[in-house]
Amino acid sequence: MMMEIIKLSTTNWNNVGPLTLTIGNFDGVHLGHQKLFNIVKSYKDTKSGALTLDPHPQVLFGRDGFQTLLSIENKIELLKEENIDYLFIADFNHDFASLSIDEFIQNLKDLGVVRMVIGRDARFAKNGSGTINDLKVHFDVVVVDDVIGSNHRISTSMIKELLLKGELHSANELLGYEYFIDGYVEHGNKVGKTLGFPTANIQYKDSFLPKNGVYLVKFFIDSKMHFGICNIGNNPTVNYSKTRKMEVYILDYDKIIYDKIVRVSFVERIRDEMKFNSKEELIDEMHNDEIISRNLIKSIKIW
Ligand SMILES: Cc1cc2nc3c(=O)[nH]c(=O)nc-3n(C[C@H](O)[C@H](O)[C@H](O)COP(=O)(O)O)c2cc1C
Ligand SMILES: Nc1ncnc2c1ncn2[C@@H]1O[C@H](COP(=O)(O)OP(=O)(O)OP(=O)(O)O)[C@@H](O)[C@H]1O
Numbered sequence: 001m002m003m004e005i006i007k008l009s010t011t012n013w014n015n016v017g018p019l020t021l022t023i024g025n026f027d028g029v030h031l032g033h034q035k036l037f038n039i040v041k042s043y044k045d046t047k048s049g050a051l052t053l054d055p056h057p058q059v060l061f062g063r064d065g066f067q068t069l070l071s072i073e074n075k076i077e078l079l080k081e082e083n084i085d086y087l088f089i090a091d092f093n094h095d096f097a098s099l100s101i102d103e104f105i106q107n108l109k110d111l112g113v114v115r116m117v118i119g120r121d122a123r124f125a126k127n128g129s130g131t132i133n134d135l136k137v138h139f140d141v142v143v144v145d146d147v148i149g150s151n152h153r154i155s156t157s158m159i160k161e162l163l164l165k166g167e168l169h170s171a172n173e174l175l176g177y178e179y180f181i182d183g184y185v186e187h188g189n190k191v192g193k194t195l196g197f198p199t200a201n202i203q204y205k206d207s208f209l210p211k212n213g214v215y216l217v218k219f220f221i222d223s224k225m226h227f228g229i230c231n232i233g234n235n236p237t238v239n240y241s242k243t244r245k246m247e248v249y250i251l252d253y254d255k256i257i258y259d260k261i262v263r264v265s266f267v268e269r270i271r272d273e274m275k276f277n278s279k280e281e282l283i284d285e286m287h288n289d290e291i292i293s294r295n296l297i298k299s300i301k302i303w
Helices: 031-042 073-081 101-113 132-136 155-167 169-175 277-303
Strands: 004-008 019-023 049-054 086-091 113-119 140-144 179-187 200-203 215-223 223-231 247-252 261-271
Touching: 019 031, 019 101, 031 049, 031 113, 031 140, 049 073, 073 086, 101 113, 101 132, 113 132, 132 140, 155 169, 169 261, 200 261, 215 247, 215 277, 223 261, 223 277, 261 277
Parallel strands: 004 086, 019 049, 019 113, 049 086, 113 140
Antiparallel strands: 179 200, 179 261, 200 247, 215 223, 215 261, 223 247
């Protein structure tokens, strides 16, 4: 069965039960989240469901500069792969955020929830006042053991920290897939061409960018995959940009691709972005990036 998506307001929780449900932000749909979904699905006496909030609470409450790993569209895409029966997306506004513990629990009952699968720190209702103990009074509650990775409990915040530190490998490992960003290809300053490395400039909007630097990436366009080398940063050597840029030199590719939506998946971090003394030094280093990348690709292809 295909996952069915149901949008929830504060009141329209109609019975689709009996249901085993997990709740959370699920930003990143990381290995910790994936374990929850697997446990939800393991109960054959009910249908399976996940309830998430859109927008993310930190966005609603206007935390400065808060960015999510996944847009809601990407989250839906990844959750579809988890093969749960229902995804409930709560329209997270101030009314929804004000639901009391009792109101929230009544809504869950109206939805047909009989069992909740959650991590030990799960919270719900106004200011996160609802806890596992409140749920236990009404439902069969399954508290899932912490999923550990890199010696810590896996969490969205930890994965973001790893991406910011340039520890791409660990981040990808804890996500269970290669971190990716979707965006439009926009017009750049066309300087790349004159360096011998034409690049697709990606309009990454409010996506969460990994640490500045050069990365081997997979570049998906028109449902095809090409390898590419991505630079994230301010281009300190030529054409300094105040806002961070994300651009990809696509290997063995010469099509003009403005305005298309593409996906950039981060495979390997190659180096920091650097300020060179001359254009020539930058070009030399970019040649070196290409050699490193082509070698990495060979080793990936062997596996
Ligand atoms: C593989 C690659 C590595 C890059 N490394 C650096 C770098 O270390 N330092 C830097 O200032 N710019 C770096 N750049 C950015 C180039 O300077 C950039 O492509 C050029 O400024 C063209 O930008 P444009 O989009 O404005 O035409 C790199 C670009 C690529 C594709
Ligand atoms: N590593 C983990 N092991 C077990 N359960 C987890 C793990 N990470 C999250 N959960 C559970 O998954 C549900 C959703 O978690 P949620 O996405 O809200 O937070 P998170 O992944 O811990 O990220 P954040 O860093 O934003 O708190 C919750 O019930 C939470 O307890």
